[in-house]
Amino acid sequence: MAGAAERPLSPHLQIYRPMLTMMMSIVHRITGVALYFGTLLLVIWLIAAASSPEAFDLVNGIYGSWIGLIVLVGYSWALIHHAIGGIRHFIWDTGAGFGPEARELMAKLTIGGSIGLTVLLWIAIWLVKG
Amino acid sequence: MSTSSGSSMRTPRRRVAGLGSARSGTGHFWLQRVTALSNLILILIALPIVICVAGQGHAATVATLGHPLVAIVLLLLLFSVTFHMRIGMQVVIEDYVHSEGVKVLALIANTFFTIAVGSAGAFAILKISFGG
16 A cells, blocks of 8 residues: 555444344354364264264264363354354345344344254253254 | 547446445345255255254164255255355455465365365265265
């Protein structure tokens, strides 16, 4: 930019007071990046199933361990949170839900819904496993 | 040629396309939304399958995954998800990686990674389905 006039810069994150809607935007991106690498968990599991019973038992054992289950619960929460956040974006795409109350409500529904549905999912898995 | 308003460096073709300095239009946004919708639908279909096979042994899991309807859903899901992953990570890279060289390499790595993950998963599903 040699010779160019100094242009005004738009203020960045640190100038704003943290707000719930801002946090949800950041969390949507973080869960997206986490899911990007989390897809590897699914593909590793599929490759193990396609390889041999021994490989499958090894991967199933790791996923079924305490650390593995914590990662899987985190993965499922990130997936559900990102999915509900995506539905929020669909609503915004129609032009609705931009008002102060609506966007605040949707932020709270995203948090509550993602935690609630994650708990329900694992209860369902636990019930099916017996 | 006309000498109407606008830069004389800009060809009529360029003006009609109206893509500006970003060199692209709404295609990226649209694909993000379309794959988001297909992800949502396919995840909802795949969820009962995942709950069924959770904690199952190898033989039972392979039998379930090998069913044509299950395999088709999982293949579509993998394709949709990895496509969504690629264009999503592209935006993240463009936002945070400012050095031109590193950015281009990161974007290429993103393409390689998502295609490799999608292909590996698809191969595994097909191998299970075809009884290999």
